[in-house]
Amino acid sequence: MQIHRHHLFWPLAMLAALLLFNLIYSPDFYSVQVRGGHLYGTLIDILNFGSPLILVAIGMTLVIATGGIDLSVGSVVAISGAVACLTISRGSDQGSIGLILAAIGLSLALAVVLGLWNGMLVSTIGMQPIVATLILMVAGRGIAQLITSGQIITVTSEPYAYLGSGSLLGLPFSIFVVAALFAAAGLLTRRTALGLFIESVGRNPGASRLAGIRSRYVLIAVYLFCGLCAAIAGLILSSNVSSADGNNAGLWYELDAILAVVIGGTSLTGGRFYLTGTLIGALTIQTLTTTIYMIGVPPEITLVVKAFVVLVVCLVQSETFRKSLAHRWKTRRYPAEREVAKHA
Amino acid sequence: MLKQKYLPIAVTVFLFVVMFLAGSFRYTGFFSLQVLLNLLIDNAFLLIVAVGMTFVIVTGGIDLSVGSVIALTTMISASLVQEQGWPPAVVIPLVLALGALFGWGMGAVIHYFKIQPFIVTLAGMFLARGLCYVISINTITIDDAFYQRMAQTKIHLPGGSFISISVVIAIVVAAAGIYIAHYTRLGRNIYALGGSEQSALLMGLPVASTKIAVYTISGFCSALAGVVFTFYMLSGYGLHAMGLELDAIASVVIGGTLLTGGVGYVFGTLFGVMIQGVIQTIISFEGTLSSWWTKIVIGLLLFLFILFQRVLSARQAAQKA
Secondary structure, three states, X not given: OOHHHOOOHHHHHHHHHHHHHHHHHOHHHHOEEEEXXXXXXXXXXHHHHHHHHHHHHHHHHHHXXXXXXXXXXXXXXXXXXXXXHHHHHHOOOOOOHHHHHHHHHHHHHHHHHHHHHHHHHHHHHOOXXXXXXXXXXXXXXXXXXXXXXXXXXXXXXXXXXXXXXXXXXXXXXXHHHHHHHHHHHHHHHHOOOHHHHHHHHHXXXXXXXXXXXXXXXXXXXXXXXXXXXXXXXXXXHHXXXXXXXXXXXXXXXXXXXXXXXXXXXXXXXXXXXXXXXHHHHHHHHHHHHHHXXXXXXXXXXXXXXXXXXXXXXXXXXXXHHHHHHHHHHHOOOOHHHHHHHHHO | OOOHHHHHHHHHHHHHHHHHHHHHHHOOOOOOHHHHHHHHHHHHHHHHHHHHXXXXXHOOOOOOOHHHHHHHHHHXXXXXXXXXXXXXXXXXXXXXXXXXXXXXXXXXXXXXXXXXXXXXXXXXXXXXXXXXXXXXXXXXXOOOHHXXXXXXXXXXXXXXXXXXXXXXXXXXXXXXXXXXXXXXHHHHHHHXXXXXXXXXXXXXXXXXXXXXXXXXXXXXXXXXXXXXXXXXXXXXXXXXXOOHHHHHHHXXXXXXXXXXXXXXXXXXXXXHHHHHHHHHHHXXXXXXXXXXXXXXXXXXXXXXXXXXXXXXXXXXXXXXX
């Protein structure tokens, strides 16, 4: 098999190009120091700050594989952070482990409900996924603001802060959460028939129902999983800054997550998905953001760069575009032959 | 007997009347022509955007870039008028042309490379927001005499009430939208394209130019809404009109347009916008409710309307069978 045909070739090439750029322009990008038993450095930061995005993108990959899309992840991120921080701030002893577990349990339970809601709308009622999740995207921000009463809730709880900014074996703890979830998703989809079910529902829901797959439950499960991923991302994000902001937490996350999935080679039409590709896609986006910070360009420019990346990736994926390019390339040197063909 | 195809619009208009009357009974000073006109004054830009969005959704597409294009328009206008000293007579046509060009570009990419409208306009959204920040990351306040006059002029109506110039522009746009949709060849092509692209192609309709025209119209409407928004805010800022695309889509859907394409009326969109305005007004009259309830109520309405449409189309399918 040719190497550039492999589904991870383009995502990896893009990440490698970014890393190479950094090797030339900012060599201290690669320095990793050990301070007080913890590792410090840009690479570690990318993994740490990128972890919420990776989590959301993993959930989004499975949703997109069924031919759907989940626009509500940003709002779910905001809601879960808000619920957790509110629960902790109401407690008498903010440091107690029991309270933290209750807070985490509560926000995960709420995420299950929200995921079920999305899944039911798409599967039982049969709404288009864009519209079904749009409802929660609009209403969810309002709910998050109501929970926080429009203010930023800050908590002073060491065990909670550990989730997003603590470290284990010298590495940020969030990396382990991501690794666990990634492994779980990979095992569930590739070591059981579930992945095949998801892909078949994405390719043709009617045919898979006739083949005996309960498309309805597959769809609900996928949206539920996506909601859970978003909630865990929300917990990590809010624990990292020890506060919850209903307005800005998780803003634009849905777009970044979709971008990560698309860069990873998963097609938006559904029917095929690559979890590893998504992982690389999310890391690429985080590296891009960090690189832009490091070379001193105003960080707001990131949006323009992202716009071009989306467009280029989509053009490369578009068959029409590839064909027309390939045609140009093949006939580039034979104007005479073209003339002959024209008059033949 | 009401024709079945007008049923969604009738429900929307009925809901608007009920909400307005409910507000009138509950709060003193609610039932007045001025409150009704204020709905238009505060939502003129939303109406303009929603008219453009209606055309896009009728073809079965979606345009997520509208909010960002508004922000970009305010930013370009503010920076050219305020910092470069260009006359508004040059700047306004220029930004309108830029908006149309932006929409045209997205339409061309969507059609010729067969990429989903969702993702192309998403890229457009990033691009326009990003370009705002390239111009400046701060607010640029406009104190140009023309913009001030446009912002403050009140057109008095008989009975002591007034409207702003933005309202006149919005109503003209809505009227033009209704005219294009129902009385021109382009309008028919748009509905045909939304009904079935395959059939439209086989019938020999100009699918390419219609599709691109729809996104151009939406881009133009967004830019015009941006101009009106500049009159309203008297400033340019990259964070203006955040999330407006959702409000616009919600207006269109509440107005009875099917997101699958082929069915919908600009007239319904007008009431979709007005319903959102009434919700905001009721919540501000209530006083104790947080303004975040607006978003939740709009989300809920969106849900009910889509559900209603599903039931309706299921019934139609059952009748045909």
